[in-house]
Amino acid sequence: MKLSIINGSPRKRTSNSTKILNWIISGLDKTEYDEIEYIAEVKKQDEILDKCKKSDSLLFCFPLYVDSMPAQQKLFFEKMEKYKMDFKGKTISFIIHSGFPEMIQSESLKEYLEMFSTDIMEMNCLGVAIIGGSEALQMAPDQMFSRQINELQSVIRSIEDQTKFPLDINIKINKRDKLTGFQRFIFKINPLKNFYWIYRASKHPFKVNLKDRPY
Amino acid sequence: MNVVIVNGIDDISNWEGHNQAINSINHELNSRGHKVDCFNILDMNFHYCQGCWDCWTRTPGKCRMKDEGEVYLKALKNVDCLLFFSPVKAGFVTAETKKALDRFVPNALPFINIYEKECHHLERYPKSGKTLGVVLLDDGSISNKSAEIIYNNFTRIQKNMKINKSIRFKLTPNNTEELLNEIINN
Ligand SMILES: Cc1cc2nc3c(=O)[nH]c(=O)nc-3n(C[C@H](O)[C@H](O)[C@H](O)COP(=O)(O)O)c2cc1C
Numbered sequence: 001m002k003l004s005i006i007n008g009s010p011r012k013r014t015s016n017s018t019k020i021l022n023w024i025i026s027g028l029d030k031t032e033y034d035e036i037e038y039i040a041e042v043k044k045q046d047e048i049l050d051k052c053k054k055s056d057s058l059l060f061c062f063p064l065y066v067d068s069m070p071a072q073q074k075l076f077f078e079k080m081e082k083y084k085m086d087f088k089g090k091t092i093s094f095i096i097h098s099g100f101p102e103m104i105q106s107e108s109l110k111e112y113l114e115m116f117s118t119d120i121m122e123m124n125c126l127g128v129a130i131i132g133g134s135e136a137l138q139m140a141p142d143q144m145f146s147r148q149i150n151e152l153q154s155v156i157r158s159i160e161d162q163t164k165f166p167l168d169i170n171i172k173i174n175k176r177d178k179l180t181g182f183q184r185f186i187f188k189i190n191p192l193k194n195f196y197w198i199y200r201a202s203k204h205p206f207k208v209n210l211k212d213r214p215y
Numbered sequence: 216m217n218v219v220i221v222n223g224i225d226d227i228s229n230w231e232g233h234n235q236a237i238n239s240i241n242h243e244l245n246s247r248g249h250k251v252d253c254f255n256i257l258d259m260n261f262h263y264c265q266g267c268w269d270c271w272t273r274t275p276g277k278c279r280m281k282d283e284g285e286v287y288l289k290a291l292k293n294v295d296c297l298l299f300f301s302p303v304k305a306g307f308v309t310a311e312t313k314k315a316l317d318r319f320v321p322n323a324l325p326f327i328n329i330y331e332k333e334c335h336h337l338e339r340y341p342k343s344g345k346t347l348g349v350v351l352l353d354d355g356s357i358s359n360k361s362a363e364i365i366y367n368n369f370t371r372i373q374k375n376m377k378i379n380k381s382i383r384f385k386l387t388p389n390n391t392e393e394l395l396n397e398i399i400n401n
Pocket residue numbers: 009010011014015016017018062063064065066067068097098099100101105133134135136264265266267268317318320375
């Protein structure tokens with residue numbers, strides 16, 4: 001079984017998607033795969049598409065961008081649609097992740113991806129795994145994500161065995177669809193919630209007003 | 216009212232009639248005293264978002280890309296009615312349309328609050344009473360399922376942009392009058 005691994009993040013190699021894909025790759029044992037392809041290098045998309053046509057299975061990982069896939073990723077789907085016959089009947093799987101912690105943010109995209117792969121491409125969709133709160137991957141060591149990494153083992157097994165992802169996989173990874181009332185309350189009063197942005201802004205040698213209105 | 220039209224047609228030769236319909240809507244709104252900014256993304260120097268976060272932490276509100284995205288962001292600042300016109304390709308709005316949606320981000324603040332029981336970002340230029348519309352260019356081939364998924368997705372986007380009024384429309388070259396009424400009466 002030959003797998004194509006496609007990273008749809010506009011941040012390419014330095015993305016959180018790369019981190020997640022490396023977790024997956026480190027668990028692959030019997031699957032044959034090429035190196036990760038970065039489709040945000042839009043000029044390379046045709047070449048990458050040709051490689052994908054020769055694979056038995058595709059795995060995509062990309063972030064939520066304004067409630068769906070990044071535009072570069074959408075362009076790749078449009079190219080795939082043109083060569084539908086080369087993909088029909090093959091397997092496809094997705095790992096999508098969002099800055100916001102709740103999995104409900106990504107559910108509309110999940111619904112689209114299932115429709116795209118099944119109804120439009122006539123492919124066999126193994127599943128769409130959702131990871132919430134992925135921007136934290138930039139801030140914290142992998143150990144902070146040990147639970148998610150652990151749950152992703154069943155995604156790795158599904159890809160290796162070419163079986164569907166477990167139905168409850170997203171609840172397992174994210175614990176729940178939405179934040180509980182208590183979590184929302186903690187969130188509201190948490191003085192650290194904006195720390196990451198303030199910290200990033202402070203890295204510049206000049207003063208930055210995060211609330212600036214330049215226009 | 217300030218109207219922003221994003222025209223996400225990615226291949227004019229296939230959408231001649233619809234493109235004319237969009238132009239006539241632009242014209243008609245103008246002649247009725249509305250201020251319209253129309254962005255034909257395909258014809259513009261307009262790059263994909265690179266996800267660098269400069270617009271939040273280095274040059275707040277400004278994109279790193281030095282292109283016509285700046286005019287677009289300026290227009291969004293005062294918009295009352297923001298309309299995305301798009302063909303449906305691979306079951307969703309076009310990559311050209313999505314490009315413009317992604318480039319909205321500088322107009323949000325990095326700060327998060329709880330809105331309708333979910334996490335959402337604060338606005339850089341808060342303004343109430345706005346409308347977000349998605350107008351699908353209908354050539355008779357849009358499946359009901361695609362339309363429903365796109366409409367649901369725009370309901371999500373609306374929450375993220377903190378916009379409470381919506382327009383959902385399928386445009387053929389023959390029903391521009393109907394859409395105009397919706398825009399004006401919304
Ligand atoms: C332009 C842009 C739009 C985004 N839109 C959303 C969004 O709608 N919802 C969300 O939860 N996160 C959103 N994010 C956050 C990303 O999903 C998050 O930062 C992710 O970890 C980036 O992954 P990457 O490093 O693999 O690109 C957005 C980020 C950018 C740059």
